[in-house]
Every structure is written in C-alpha cells, then in structure tokens.
Amino acid sequence: MAEILQLLIFGVVLGSILALGAVGLSLVYGILRFAHFAHGDLMTLGAYFALTLIVSLQLPFFLALPVSAAATILVALLADKLVYRPLRRTQPVILLIASVGIALILRSAIQLIWGSRVHTYGQGIQMPYRIADITIKPDHILIVVGSIALITAMHFFLKNTKIGKAMRAMSDNRDLAQVTGIDTDRIILWTWGIGILLASCGGMFLALDTQLHPVIGWRLLLPIFAAAILGGIGRPYGAIAGGLVIGLAQELSTLAISPAYKPAVAFALMVVVLIVRPKGIFAGRSI
C-alpha cells in the first residue's frame, strides 16, 4: 500500500512537469496550428539557463526561475522571428520540419555550451519528510505547488485579460479573429511567451527533481505529446489532465513491468487513445 502511495506521489510530481510542457504545446498548437517539436528542447534550455544562474552566480532557485524563463522566451521569439514567421504561410508540416531543425540546433548548442555530462543544481542534500513509509522531498512540494500556481495564473490570464480572450478567439477561428481586428501577430508573440514560460519552468522542475543532460527534453517530447493528445490537442485544460494521467501511468506501471519501459507506457496510452477517441478523452470545447 505504501509503495502504491509513494508511486502516486512520484506520479503527481512527474504529471505536473508533463502538464506544464503539454499545456504550452497545446496552446502553440491551437494558435499557430503546428506540432512544435522544439518544445522539449526549449524545456532543456530553460533548465540549463537556470543551471548557470544557480551554480555560477549562486542565485537561489526561485530567483533563477523567472530569469531563465525570460531568457528561454527570448530564444523562442528569436526562432519565431527568424524561422517560423517566414514559413507561416506554407503548410503546417513545413513548420513542423522547421521545428525539428530548431530542436536539433538547440540540443547541439546546449551540448556545446554546457557539455554532454550530467549536471545537478547541487543545492545540498535535502531532508525528506517521512510519513509512515512514504517519503516526500521538499522539492516535490515545490514542483507541485509551483505547477498549480503557474497553471492557475494561465487560467486567469486566458479567462480575464483582453489578450487571453483574443488568444481563445484565435484558437477557435483564426480568420474570424483577424476580421474582428485582433492583431494576430501580437497574439502569436503572447502565445510563445506563455507556452514557453510554462515549458521552461517545467524543464527547471524536472532538473530539480532528477538530473540535467542535453537530451532530457527530447526524451520528454513523447510523453508531453501523449499528454496533449490525451487531453485533445489544442486544448490546454485537457492537457493538464493528460499530463497527470501520463505521469501517474508511467510511475504506476513500474509495479507491473520493468522501469526501463516507462517511456513506452506514454506511447501505449497515446496509441489506445488514438484508436478509441482520436479527439482526446476530453473532447469538447476548446480553450
């Protein structure tokens, strides 16, 4: 019983991180209309920016977080300006290939700058809380609370601000949104901003929870896509649930199968959803 509870906790932690990635991915998909394959590598980039701030400049984690997120957003905006924007008028799949190219560039650049060895934020050893046979690290609480805060903030932004409403309108119908005078270019910038803010924080949380190496983001791409598809791609709220389902499923699967096959669980779930409900388990209204 304790083992299952422990796995549930790990699952919620992983699920929160996946949700942060999947929500951003879904937002970008809903508004820019292409599957953004550089999303995972932008998560990695955010985590590495934080590494430099924490290890070299001795900044505390909560200060490094917003600074690295801002830097990662700038990189995403630069990629948008130089690559995605000129290709916007072509087919979405060309943008998809371009994002694969961006992913490749980001990953090799990360490897060049920070090396391919494993890093940690190295903030000393934390005393875990023990309740009966279950252990919870303070980092785990930080990750889950941080994710909830970020996603709640995104929710209020989408619901209440003018830009948030414009984003939802554009996700529903781009041409109609343009006709009503919404500045679509500006909305696209905001979409990158919010999507990559969530993603880079997800990357930093992942590095806080485990270790940092240049391919963590690429490895994460499959589960976050699975989460986004589970929730119905283009629907950020579905992606939250999708992230939690995938996170829990991956951790609980270790009860039955070898942990080596954890990534395959995300894929298997995605396949099942694609067969049974291709529009996602939470198909319904969009953002």
Place this chain on the structure above:
Amino acid sequence: MEGLAGYLIPFVTFAGIYAVLSLGLNMQWGLTGLFNIGIVAFAGAGAYTSALLTRNPSDIFLLGLGLPFPVGLLGAMLVAAILALFVGWITIRLRADYLAIATIGIGEIVRLVLKNEGWLTNGVRGLDRIDRPIIPRGDYGSNLVYMIVVLLLVLAVYLLFERARRSPWGRVLRAVRDNELTAMAAGKNVVSYRLQAFVLGAAVMGLAGALWGHFVGFISPEAFMPMQITFLTWVMLIAGGSGNNKGAILGAVVIWTIWSSSQILTGYLPNELATQAGAIRMLLVGVMLILVLLYRSEGLLSEGHQREQDIRRQRESGG
C-alpha cells in the same frame, strides 16, 4: 592510389546506404506526404534482423541462424515492414502530426527493446562479427565488392521506385498527398494507399539498416545514432528535392559529402573542442535543414522539373 581508394570506397558505400534511406523517405514523405521521424527505428530493426539471421550461432543470445546474406536482407525488409504496418495501421488515418509523434514513439520503443532484451539482442553490448557476402571482411577486395553490392541495390530500389512513381499507383499517391478529398471522391481508398507507401518506404529503410550493419560489422543501440541517421536523411531528401527519386539520391550524395568533409574540418579543431565535434556537426545539420526550408524548399532537383520532363518524354514517344 591504395590510400585514395581506402577512403573513397567506404565513402561511396555510406553515401549509397543513405541514398537507400533517402529513397525510402521519398516514398513516404516525397510522394505520399507521410511524416516519419522514426527512420532509425526501421533501419535499426532491419540491421538487427539481418544480423541475427545471418550471424553464426552464439550461446549468449537467442538467434544466429547462419543464413545467407540475401535472406538476411529480405528478413530485414519484412520486419521493418511489419513494424510500419503496426504504426501505420493505428495512425495513418489521422492527421500528419499524429503520425509524426507516433514515429518518435516507435523509435523510442525500438531503442528500449534493443537495449533491454539482452536474450535477443545482447543488450547494450551489441552484436559484433556481422559478416559480408562474397568476400569476408578484412580480405582483399572485400570493401570494393561490398560497395558494388550496395550500388546495385541503390540502382534496384531507384528503378523500382521510379517505375512506381510513374505508374497509376504513384499518381494516386500524389493525389492523396496533394488533395485527399479529391482522391477520395475519385473512389480511391486513401488509407490503404497511404499504408502501402508507408510500409514500402519502411521496408527499404530496413534494407538500408541491414546494409549498414553488414558493412560496419558491429551494431548496438548506441551505434545507431538516432539523431544522425534520422535527421541526415531528412536533410538529404529535402535538399535533394522531395518527390523526386533522382533528387533523393543526389541529396544523399551532396549532404553526405558535406557531412564527411565536416569531419575532416572538425579534425583540425583544438583539443578542448575536439570532443565536441559531434555536437558541432549536428548543429550544422540543423542549420542546413532550416536554410534549405527557408531558401530552397523545392530542393536541388525539384519535383515539378521532373514532372515536366516526364510529360515531354511522353509527348515525344507518343508522337
């Protein structure tokens, strides 16, 4: 002379193997518009299948049947095709991006299976002593003969695919790619055509993987650098001219030349950067991919150009 041939023969052999991969991708993406970024999964499955079928028996892992080389190649194509049938059956009726994501998934799963199922694949230690046909590795002329075998297979795949492209079957594939609804309205079974193209392309990728394994002699989950094989093939096809079989081969040769010379250049790097050579070269692949997309998205030999030639030839022969 010896030295030059010693460099040139492996160079041409690898270029040939990549040409086969690029032709396979052209069948999937170029003709039919099916997005596959799990090329390495099909190539890897092919390499392992052929190695296990042809290698001498071993007491460490299960197979090692000692069958002849052509049987290995056929087995490789068959296993890659079955894998593609499985992925394709699930995702091909859905949107292009779902297929793309599913192919990442299959790439990841193939890697995990190769790594963890030691009884079958010898795990991370990989399979060694995979031999070549006709003249064994190390003997005089082995490289040359193998290069000829590879080039003949490139020619065979090219002729077959070129014939397929010009046939009514190939025309349906292009129709499915360019306008699915029209193809459907014309009574074509779109899902079935897509699946056929996907499976055929994957089988050829399996063949390329097998050729790679027999040439190098050693395969392991890590030796199949997933990034390198998958993305180099993509750059090759797009740079060469997607939709054009000649372009696929030309792209493979040009990009392989650039890739190989980048290895010579990174050889001159100062020591502290030398360990990063791989990353620098992958950066180059990414930049090449983006530049081609931005400035020459139709590739060196465009499909339109090829179509014009086809039509002219038809007119001349038809009178």
